[in-house]
Amino acid sequence: MKVLLVEDDHSVGDFVSRELESAGHECLHVSDGDQGWEQARSGEFDVLIVDRMLPRRDGLTLVSDLRREGVLTPALILSALGDVDNRVLGLQSGADDYLVKPFAMAELLARLEILVRRAGHASELSTRLQVADLEMDLLHQEVRRQGEVISLQPREYKLLEYLMRHAGRVVTRAMLLEHVWGYHFDPQTNVIDVHVSRLRQKIDRDFEPPLLNTVRGAGYRLGDG
Amino acid sequence: MRARDVVRSLTFRYIVRYITALSATVFVLLALLYGVFSFNYFSDLRDSIVDELDALRAVYAGQGLTGVEQYLRDQRRLENIGRFHYLVTDARGEYVAGDLEVVTRYREFSDGWLGFQLALLNWGEPVDADFLARAASLGEGYTVYVARNYADAVASGALVFNTLFRAMIVTWLLGIIGGYVSARSTLVRFEQLNYDLIRIVRGNLAERLSMDPSTGYARELAVVLNQVLDQMAMLMQGVKQVSDNIAHDLRTPLTRMRNQLSQLRDRLDPGGQDDVDRIIEECDGLLASFNALLRISALEAGGRGPGEQRVNLVALLQDVVELYEPVASEKGLTLDFRAGAVAECAGDADLLFQLFTNLLDNAIKYTPAGGRLALELAPAGESIQVAVADTGPGIASEERDKVFRRFYRVESSRGVQPGHGLGLSLVRAIVSYHRGEIELEDNRPGLRVVVTLPAARAPG
Numbered sequence: 001m002k003v004l005l006v007e008d009d010h011s012v013g014d015f016v017s018r019e020l021e022s023a024g025h026e027c028l029h030v031s032d033g034d035q036g037w038e039q040a041r042s043g044e045f046d047v048l049i050v051d052r053m054l055p056r057r058d059g060l061t062l063v064s065d066l067r068r069e070g071v072l073t074p075a076l077i078l079s080a081l082g083d084v085d086n087r088v089l090g091l092q093s094g095a096d097d098y099l100v101k102p103f104a105m106a107e108l109l110a111r112l113e114i115l116v117r118r119a120g121h122a123s124e125l126s127t128r129l130q131v132a133d134l135e136m137d138l139l140h141q142e143v144r145r146q147g148e149v150i151s152l153q154p155r156e157y158k159l160l161e162y163l164m165r166h167a168g169r170v171v172t173r174a175m176l177l178e179h180v181w182g183y184h185f186d187p188q189t190n191v192i193d194v195h196v197s198r199l200r201q202k203i204d205r206d207f208e209p210p211l212l213n214t215v216r217g218a219g220y221r222l223g224d225g
Numbered sequence: 226m227r228a229r230d231v232v233r234s235l236t237f238r239y240i241v242r243y244i245t246a247l248s249a250t251v252f253v254l255l256a257l258l259y260g261v262f263s264f265n266y267f268s269d270l271r272d273s274i275v276d277e278l279d280a281l282r283a284v285y286a287g288q289g290l291t292g293v294e295q296y297l298r299d300q301r302r303l304e305n306i307g308r309f310h311y312l313v314t315d316a317r318g319e320y321v322a323g324d325l326e327v328v329t330r331y332r333e334f335s336d337g338w339l340g341f342q343l344a345l346l347n348w349g350e351p352v353d354a355d356f357l358a359r360a361a362s363l364g365e366g367y368t369v370y371v372a373r374n375y376a377d378a379v380a381s382g383a384l385v386f387n388t389l390f391r392a393m394i395v396t397w398l399l400g401i402i403g404g405y406v407s408a409r410s411t412l413v414r415f416e417q418l419n420y421d422l423i424r425i426v427r428g429n430l431a432e433r434l435s436m437d438p439s440t441g442y443a444r445e446l447a448v449v450l451n452q453v454l455d456q457m458a459m460l461m462q463g464v465k466q467v468s469d470n471i472a473h474d475l476r477t478p479l480t481r482m483r484n485q486l487s488q489l490r491d492r493l494d495p496g497g498q499d500d501v502d503r504i505i506e507e508c509d510g511l512l513a514s515f516n517a518l519l520r521i522s523a524l525e526a527g528g529r530g531p532g533e534q535r536v537n538l539v540a541l542l543q544d545v546v547e548l549y550e551p552v553a554s555e556k557g558l559t560l561d562f563r564a565g566a567v568a569e570c571a572g573d574a575d576l577l578f579q580l581f582t583n584l585l586d587n588a589i590k591y592t593p594a595g596g597r598l599a600l601e602l603a604p605a606g607e608s609i610q611v612a613v614a615d616t617g618p619g620i621a622s623e624e625r626d627k628v629f630r631r632f633y634r635v636e637s638s639r640g641v642q643p644g645h646g647l648g649l650s651l652v653r654a655i656v657s658y659h660r661g662e663i664e665l666e667d668n669r670p671g672l673r674v675v676v677t678l679p680a681a682r683a684p685g
Contacts, residue, residue: 011473011477015476015477015480018477018481019480019481019484022481022484023484080523081520081523081524100520100575101519101523102473102476102515102516102519102520103516104509104512104513104516105480105484106509155547181544181548182544183544183574183575183578183579184575185575185576185578185579186513186516187579187582188513188517188648189582189586190552191548191549191552191582191586194551194552194555195548195551198551216502216505216506217483217487217502217505217506217509
């Protein structure tokens with residue numbers, strides 16, 4: 001994917017752009033809001049990474065300016081800890097996701113993949129989700145595998161819904177915590193794993209092949225990559 | 226402050242020692258003065274008696290006994306009554322002339338000096354008086370005695386001595402009282418200094434000793450101690466900065482290494498892949514430590530503080546409990562949640578969630594199967610108290626301060642558990658970021674962590 005990185009902190013900027021390139025992506029790194037504006041307006045990028053605090057044009061302003069201009073390239077805001085205010089939380093500027101510095105590179109990569117993928121197809125309005133032989137009926141809140149109804153707790157249902165919406169992509173523990181429980185941070189514990197393994201018991205134990213896979217060092221993936 | 230502490234205080238003992246030395250000096254000086262005074266006095270006394278005897282002998286040689294009798298009468302008329310007293314005896318020792326009678330009880334000193342006592346009229350009252358006398362032979366069996374009363378002189382010497390001695394006692398008493406008062410106030414100031422210093426060292430190193438408006442040594446000491454604290458803070462800041470820089474700089478090569486490992490992994494057979502996976506996990510653990518370290522520093526740097534965002538703590542804690550319920554029950558632990566009231570605080574929900582998940586995570590980690598965990602919320606005045614209690618082995622009281630240090634691992638009582646030793650440091654950083662407090666208490670048995678957060682002000 002083609003990434004525009006707008007970051008004035010050179011050590012973070014160099015680190016991220018180098019890592020993106022070594023992961024096989026193309027990355028352009030600019031270091032202030034005005035340059036970011038000039039580059040992003042072209043619409044050539046698949047995804048934007050924008051630092052919250054930027055010289056000349058603040059990161060949130062940059063994104064909302066772009067949205068007003070009709071540039072809908074998905075954008076991820078990088079924010080300093082303790083600098084996550086309501087505008088970032090609610091992503092009112094029109095940004096699509098945010099990460100608090102410092103972050104693990106695997107986390108950033110996983111989030112970028114999901115942003116790019118989400119922009120690719122707009123299936124959010126559909127009432128049915130399907131991954132292989134696993135189906136979810138969003139209207140009746142019913143889950144079936146190979147036609148058999150699987151009963152899930154509300155939280156397990158939300159967990160599965162998020163995994164199914166991002167099927168084939170790596171979903172990190174932080175992303176699950178954020179979208180299923182509503183809290184944004186990287187849980188350095190196995191607490192999410194316990195929930196996932198309970199869900200796995202229900203959707204995978206009696207069926208073949210297993211759908212919910214653990215991706216070591218990153219998170220989980222439902223279905224094939 | 227107890228009187229015993231004052232007496233034991235260094236300043237007080239110093240003052241007592243000083244007064245003792247001063248009194249001894251004064252005493253020796255007075256004694257010496259008195260000795261010299263009386264020696265001179267008696268030597269003058271003796272000289273005057275000898276001169277008088279010489280004079281009488283000269284009178285006798287010139288005019289005989291009649292001349293002497295005339296001389297004695299003249300002396301009395303000259304109102305020399307207080308000075309010399311005379312007695313002239315004949316060869317048999319009988320009274321011949323003079324204002325003294327024959328004395329039978331007397332002491333003989335060396336060199337022919339005699340001492341005796343006689344009643345003397347003093348303002349009409351007879352008073353025993355001491356006399357010093359000497360005899361001289363006049364010839365033809367006559368002997369003349371000249372005596373001088375020295376009672377006054379001795380009395381006045383004693384008076385001087387007495388007065389000074391009393392003055393010394395008064396000096397002593399005043400010195401002790403002054404010493405007590407000054408030692409007391411000095412001690413109070415030093416004790417306050419000590420108390421403040423302990424509070425600063427145990428608690429917030431950014432605080433400084435107050436400059437007591439009353440000047441003096443305590444103030445000078447406070448200034449110096451504040452400089453020491455400044456230097457300490459600077460050194461600690463330096464160490465923190467260095468460790469942050471190390472964490473920051475090592476992340477890049479470590480991430481690169483991790484990525485190269487994961488590329489390598491894909492070219493290996495399953496056995497080799499497992500080995501590499503373990504190394505990758507180690508790398509991730511290290512990266513997580515570095516990130517946690519940088520997060521703690523960012524929180525301690527403070528930023529804008531938690532702001533005005535309101536967080537419903539009851540709902541947040543319910544979410545924590547719901548998240549951890551499966552982990553707890555898998556380990557055979559019961560998890561209770563009691564909220565005594567509706568509670569809101571101003572803060573960052575993500576950070577607060579992280580705070581309580583860290584605490585609950587620890588509690589689950591260290592509590593053996595069958596144990597009980599409790600999350601309790603209760604209002605406490607302007608604050609909200611949240612307690613996370615377990616029935617695990619607890620933390621010894623002497624370790625309670627240390628567990629908040631970066632990378633500190635409790636090894637003895639709780640057993641070493643996986644983790645990077647930064648969990649509680651992060652917890653404390655989050656608590657101080659919210660201007661709250663955290664205390665570790667004994668749950669009898671187990672550990673009880675009490676987090677106190679300022680309650681949100683009523684809207685409007």
